Amino acid sequence: MEELLCIGCGATIQTEDKGKLGYTPQSALEKGLETGELYCQRCFRLRHYNEISDVQLTDDDFLRLLHEVGDSDALVVNVVDIFDFNGSVIPGLPRFVAGNDVLLVGNKKDVLPKSVKDSKVTQWLTERAHEEGLRPVDVVLTSAQNKLAIKDLIDKIEYCRKGRDVYVVGVTNVGKSTLINAIIQEITGDKDIITTSRFPGTTLDKIEIPLADGSHIYDTPGIIHRHQMAHYLSAKNLKYISPKKEIKPKTYQLNPEQTLFLGGLGRFDFVAGDKQGFTAYFDNELKLHRTKLEGASGFYDKHVGSLLVPPVGKEKEDFPALVKHEFTIKDKTDIVFSGLGWIRVSGPARVAGWAPEGVAVVTRKAII
Numbered sequence: 001m002e003e004l005l006c007i008g009c010g011a012t013i014q015t016e017d018k019g020k021l022g023y024t025p026q027s028a029l030e031k032g033l034e035t036g037e038l039y040c041q042r043c044f045r046l047r048h049y050n051e052i053s054d055v056q057l058t059d060d061d062f063l064r065l066l067h068e069v070g071d072s073d074a075l076v077v078n079v080v081d082i083f084d085f086n087g088s089v090i091p092g093l094p095r096f097v098a099g100n101d102v103l104l105v106g107n108k109k110d111v112l113p114k115s116v117k118d119s120k121v122t123q124w125l126t127e128r129a130h131e132e133g134l135r136p137v138d139v140v141l142t143s144a145q146n147k148l149a150i151k152d153l154i155d156k157i158e159y160c161r162k163g164r165d166v167y168v169v170g171v172t173n174v175g176k177s178t179l180i181n182a183i184i185q186e187i188t189g190d191k192d193i194i195t196t197s198r199f200p201g202t203t204l205d206k207i208e209i210p211l212a213d214g215s216h217i218y219d220t221p222g223i224i225h226r227h228q229m230a231h232y233l234s235a236k237n238l239k240y241i242s243p244k245k246e247i248k249p250k251t252y253q254l255n256p257e258q259t260l261f262l263g264g265l266g267r268f269d270f271v272a273g274d275k276q277g278f279t280a281y282f283d284n285e286l287k288l289h290r291t292k293l294e295g296a297s298g299f300y301d302k303h304v305g306s307l308l309v310p311p312v313g314k315e316k317e318d319f320p321a322l323v324k325h326e327f328t329i330k331d332k333t334d335i336v337f338s339g340l341g342w343i344r345v346s347g348p349a350r351v352a353g354w355a356p357e358g359v360a361v362v363t364r365k366a367i368i
């Protein structure tokens with residue numbers, strides 16, 4: 001029998017083992033073959049009930065895919081989440097892509113406040129890419145969700161691929177599949193073919209989409225970056241770190257020695273400096289809580305999971321301790337909490353950003 005693939009996640013269809021990828025009940029398989037839309041059971045559940053069944057890929061699976069990209073003569077489209085550049089970095093990508101051209105796509109631009117200029121974001125992404133040893137031939141900012149700049153992206157891909165195949169790569173959850181769905185919709189009008197979800201690890205194998213000239217565009221499973229905030233939260237709370245709407249900034253006038261808790265996910269300390277306004281850019285539903293710096297750690301231990309949420313319940317038990325990163329700020333700087341958001345500091349000030357162990361806190365020149 002010819003190998004059948006799930007069009008939602010790329011897994012090889014099988015009817016034997018419920019616990020393994022690609023499982024499809026025999027009846028669903030027959031129906032799928034009839035209609036030409038064959039989805040595995042996991043995709044079916046994700047698409048209809050937003051329920052995830054746990055099947056995870058190993059690092060070897062990703063390495064195999066990355067080597068395949070390196071061995072092909074192709075255009076590599078590296079998708080990153082504008083909101084989480086640090087969490088979006090694939091370690092060693094420059095080595096894997098070898099001689100292939102890379103087009104960098106900063107996705108989820110709809111989440112950024114309108115006052116952020118594209119040019120500043122592009123410049124920042126380019127600088128960060130260079131720091132990672134990546135020399136993209138071009139940078140495009142898109143919103144796969146709101147279908148922004150999809151035509152522009154298609155044009156740039158067409159221009160850069162020079163008749164070659166295209167591999168769309170990136171860590172899990174940056175929106176690769178949503179982006180490819182947007183491209184398919186723009187070209188053929190077909191909607192939501194590939195399965196997408198808020199859960200990390202949605203796409204399970206390479207998905208091949210034919211292009212008019214006989215080459216292909218490939219969706220790939222996202223590498224699991226263990227330092228993404230997404231891995232520390234349960235399904236219910238993922239919304240706090242994957243905003244669907246434009247962020248509304250909130251400004252706080254703080255005195256020195258005051259602290260802002262970012263739910264229970266992070267913390268910002270104004271250690272020293274003159275009283276000033278700090279503007280916070282986080283998901284609109286994340287509750288920020290102001291308190292005194294003195295005793296803030298004890299306050300956190302006491303209230304995490306109740307006043308300071310998420311994390312809640314079981315999630316809280318496995319939540320890593322917050323780690324402190326200190327900065328001396330001279331002028332307008334963003335303190336970026338990877339995957340969570342950022343706080344704009346006018347300075348001069350001494351500040352500290354706290355995030356779960358492994359999650360990066362970095363500074364950048366203020367983008368607003």
Ligand SMILES: Nc1nc2c(ncn2[C@@H]2O[C@H](COP(=O)(O)OP(=O)(O)OP(=O)(O)O)[C@@H](O)[C@H]2O)c(=O)[nH]1
Pocket residue numbers: 107108109110111142143144145146170171172173174175176177178179195196197198199200201202203204220221222223242243244245
């Ligand atoms: N706000 C916003 N959310 C987006 C955008 N693109 C994707 N998302 C959301 O991000 C989440 C992940 O999207 P996917 O397309 O499944 O991500 P992926 O990169 O294919 O993930 P894997 O298959 O796990 O590697 C989903 O909840 C999407 O709705 C975007 O442009 N803006």
Ligand SMILES: [Mg+2]
Pocket residue numbers: 176177178195196202203219220221222
């Ligand atoms: Mg995907």
